[in-house]
Amino acid sequence: MSPIAERLRSIIRDPGRIRRDEPLKRHTTFRIGGPADYLIQVANRQELSGLLRLAGEESLPVYILGKGSNLLVSDEGVRGLVLSLTGEFGHLALEGSTVRVGGGCSLPKLAHQARKSGLGGIEFACAIPGTVGAGVVINAGAHGGDLAQVVKEATVIWGDGRLERLSPHEIGFGYRSSRLQGTSAIVVEVVMALHPAGPAEMQEAMRHHLERRRATQPLRYPNAGSVFKNPPGDHAGRLIEQAGLKGAREGDAQVSAKHANFIVNLGQATAKDVLTLMDRVRSTVQQRFGVLLEAEVKIWGQSPCFLP
Ligand SMILES: Cc1cc2nc3c(=O)[nH]c(=O)nc-3n(C[C@H](O)[C@H](O)[C@H](O)COP(=O)(O)OP(=O)(O)OC[C@H]3O[C@@H](n4cnc5c(N)ncnc54)[C@H](O)[C@@H]3O)c2cc1C
Numbered sequence: 563m564s565p566i567a568e569r570l571r572s573i574i575r576d577p578g579r580i581r582r583d584e585p586l587k588r589h590t591t592f593r594i595g596g597p598a599d600y601l602i603q604v605a606n607r608q609e610l611s612g613l614l615r616l617a618g619e620e621s622l623p624v625y626i627l628g629k630g631s632n633l634l635v636s637d638e639g640v641r642g643l644v645l646s647l648t649g650e651f652g653h654l655a656l657e658g659s660t661v662r663v664g665g666g667c668s669l670p671k672l673a674h675q676a677r678k679s680g681l682g683g684i685e686f687a688c689a690i691p692g693t694v695g696a697g698v699v700i701n702a703g704a705h706g707g708d709l710a711q712v713v714k715e716a717t718v719i720w721g722d723g724r725l726e727r728l729s730p731h732e733i734g735f736g737y738r739s740s741r742l743q744g745t746s747a748i749v750v751e752v753v754m755a756l757h758p759a760g761p762a763e764m765q766e767a768m769r770h771h772l773e774r775r776r777a778t779q780p781l782r783y784p785n786a787g788s789v790f791k792n793p794p795g796d797h798a799g800r801l802i803e804q805a806g807l808k809g810a811r812e813g814d815a816q817v818s819a820k821h822a823n824f825i826v827n828l829g830q831a832t833a834k835d836v837l838t839l840m841d842r843v844r845s846t847v848q849q850r851f852g853v854l855l856e857a858e859v860k861i862w863g864q865s866p867c868f869l870p
Pocket residue numbers: 591625626627628629630631632633647665666689690691692693694695696697698699700701702703704747748749750779781785786787788860
């Protein structure tokens with residue numbers, strides 16, 4: 563066993579939670595992505611601190627994987643440690659109209675649990691297939707709501723192991739963004755303020771959101787949601803459609819005919835196919851409308867042609 567593997571085993575006692583050379587295509591909704599040197603299911607803060615210390619000492623890059631629903635991982639995969647927050651990071655506790663939830667908890671689970679407890683304000687998240695932690699970092703939102711509207715505090719662990727509680731102002735929410743993006747912050751717990759609401763109305767609102775998605779999004783094929791952020795005052799999907807790019811294809815990656823801001827994997831698409839298509843979409847839209855689209859999807863690993 564290599565010295566790193568040995569040290570990992572001393573931090574994560576259950577060997578089943580450490581996977582070597584794990585293809586990340588198994589863990590992304592795009593079904594694309596090469597291997598991670600190590601994919602590790604981290605169950606608690608003590609394990610997380612131990613892994614961050616090890617990564618610092620061995621100069622290993624660290625990536626946090628949620629549900630992989632906003633990710634394009636390169637065909638070469640990524641080196642270092644990919645950490646998935648499981649175990650205690652999935653906790654969910656309601657105290658009055660306050661929710662305390664782990665960074666690894668799924669947004670749909672949170673939305674449904676809140677509804678069952680008669681708490682509203684998070685219904686919009688019922689169809690966002692990601693985690694609370696990633697949701698805070700990108701300020702996930704839909705149907706007029708976003709996490710910035712409900713988050714009161716986020717606990718993060720920085721790459722150097724420091725734990726810090728951040729206010730919404732410190733998180734710095736923006737449109738599908740926050741100041742935590744591109745930093746080493748790992749969101750381990752979030753406190754949200756919800757409000758009492760009727761379970762029947764909430765159920766109806768959630769049913770409506772889910773139905774609208776089924777009607778407008780290409781959910782039959784693997785995808786990573788919206789590929790580009792909406793530019794101010796417009797919709798990326800509208801610009802891409804107007805540029806005549808619906809159905810445009812690169813290998814098995816295709817601009818969806820159903821929703822132009824989705825790229826779908828028709829079967830064997832590679833990250834290179836998707837990146838090449840993204841480049842084409844971006845340059846065509848820029849030439850036609852003078853608007854430079856910004857990627858919403860996060861890109862891990864080599865990105866030879868596309869500069870996000
Ligand atoms: C069909 C479909 C529909 C979607 N609809 C929406 C929508 O309506 N609105 C919307 O906002 N998004 C939407 N998305 C995109 C996606 O679900 C959200 O961006 C979601 O918040 C990503 O969560 P994740 O756990 O899958 O993150 P991942 O894709 O696993 O990771 C995304 C980024 O967040 C980082 N990250 C993950 N967890 C943490 C953590 N705990 N702390 C710090 N960083 C972390 C990762 O390192 C990575 O950089 C959709 C996606 C799909 C496939």
